[in-house]
Amino acid sequence: MQNRSLSGCCVLIYTSVLLTFLIASSPAYAGGTEALLNLLLKRGLITEQEYEELTAGSAEGIKKQKEVAARKDGSAGTEMSGRVTLEGAIEGEYRWMKHREVTALDSDSTSDLYLRTIELDIGVKLTDWIIATAVFNSEWIGDDVNAGDELLTVDEAVITLRKEDFPFYIIAGKRTQPFGLFESHLITDPMTQDGYETKRAGLTAGYAGPAGTDLSLTVYKGEEQMHHLFESGLFDTEAVSRTDTSDDVGSFIVSVSAEPVEALILFAGYLSEPGAERRNETLNLGFNFVLPFLENMRIDGEYMKAIKRERYTGADREFKEGVLSLAVAYEFVLRKREVIGGGLFEERQAHIVSEPMEVSLRYEYFDDDGFADSLNAWSVKNRYSAGARYSFYNDEASGLNASLSVEYRRTALRVDSPVDMEKDNDEIYAGMGVNF
Structure with a gap:
């Protein structure tokens, strides 16, 4: 038992x-x-x-x-959500032009309705000093004038090595390189961006010092700024032409910015690219200023000036053009914006979210250095723009925004023969966008 x-x-x-x-x-x-x-x-x-x-x-x-x-x-999941960010924008646009072709006298008016841009930004923070970002976009979908397509392209792709308490940094990859600020409160881009934006793969080494000082050197391959100038629509490219001459990484930018006093940012840049017989060199100067007695008012000024230019095919001398852009904007909702500029997705996103309701005026002048008169051609003389934007939904904390915008733009031209083409053109833009 x-x-x-x-x-x-x-x-x-x-x-x-x-x-x-x-x-x-x-x-x-x-x-x-x-x-x-x-x-x-x-x-x-x-x-x-x-x-x-x-x-x-x-x-x-x-x-x-x-x-x-x-x-x-x-x-x-919490760890990954803290490392990865996802942002984007979708913008639809309507455009009316008094003259479809300014180079033809009595040209009919034209209008278009199209998707201006779709952008998707993905950021990954590996550590507090290693950040990788990529921006994919598609532009001008359905626009007959700019002949856009529905292809998604890599607009930006960079790796940033930058520690908060360490002054030196490195940025490698494709982006709008640091030449020009391109601050804009309107639907359309300023002339300075039309002619001088340099979006190319490059390598930047910089130093961030006291008083908002930032000094950097960027190297890249090619003649991207000159390509942009010839595609800007600022002058008659049928009268002259140029060819690429660079086979090596021989282009560079020196850029500096500082904030000597609160609410005043000064910046300057020097760009040099290879050219036929001689290098093409350009100087950039500008400022961003908030009036101390009227904090809702923003004033922006930017100047581009060619120091040296190759002699274009079809011309008997070099033409050292210049562009001046002056703008003033009034913000009805006052919020502090840490990032300024218009060349990068991050800058455009910060502008939309931090300034949800504004009106703006802009004056621009293109100095063709006698190009139109010498070659019996045409060039843009000046441009006046006025517009407003209203965010009917805006959540600054989350970055969610939906807005409506409108702009009127008048462009005056220099023409060699007034009986053969228009001397000015009027345009109206209206847009609706969502940022997230």
Whole structure:
């Protein structure tokens, strides 16, 4: 009798150990464990009380395992959500032009309705000093004038090495390189951006010092700024032409900015690219100013001036053009904006969210250095723009924004023969955009 009791106890102990192991292993054993307990109960190897205790223990073990797994999954998700950011913008636009072709006299008016841009920005923060970002976009979808397509392209893709308490930094990749600020409060881009934006893969080494000082050197390959100038629509490119001459990484930009007093930012840049017979060199100067006695008012000024230019094919001398852009904007909702500019997605996004309701005026002048007169061609003379933007939904904390905007623009031209082409053109723009 004693041996039988001892044998039963051994079976019970063995069974308990086996069940404990199965329960601790995985929740997937839950169904098999319950079936085994039922079998042991029917054979009389365990009592009703032991069955209930073991069943309760199994359920508790599974519950704890699920809680641990959930905590692990949650912590991983929280960690990733803190490292990865996703932003974007969708902008639709309407445009009316008094003259479809300014180079033809009495040209008919034209209008277009199109998707101006779709942008998607993905950022990954590997550490507090290593950040990778990529911006994908598609532009001018459905626009007959600019002949856009629906292809998604890489607009920006950079790796930034920058630590908060360390003054030196490195930025490598494709972006609008630091030549020109291109601050804009209107739908259309300023002339300075039309003619001098340099969006190219490059390498920037910089130093961020006191009083908002930032000094950088950027190197890249190609003649991107000159390409942009010839595609800007600021002068007659049928009268002259040029060809690429660079095969090496031989272009560079020196850029500096500072904030000597609060609310005043000064910036300057020097750009040099290879050219036919001589290098093409350009100087950039500008400022961004908030009036101390009227903090809702923003004043922006930017000047581009060619220092040296190659002699274009079809011309008997070099033409050292220049562009002046002056703008004033009034903000009805006053919010501090840390980032200024219009060349990068980050800058445009900050502008939209931080300045939800504004009106703006802009005057621009293009100095063609006698180009139109010398070559019997045409060039833009000046441009006046006025516009407003209203955000009918704006959540600054989350970056969600929906806005409406409108702009009127008048462009005056220099023409060699007024009887052959128009001397000015009027345009109206209206847009609706969503930023997230």
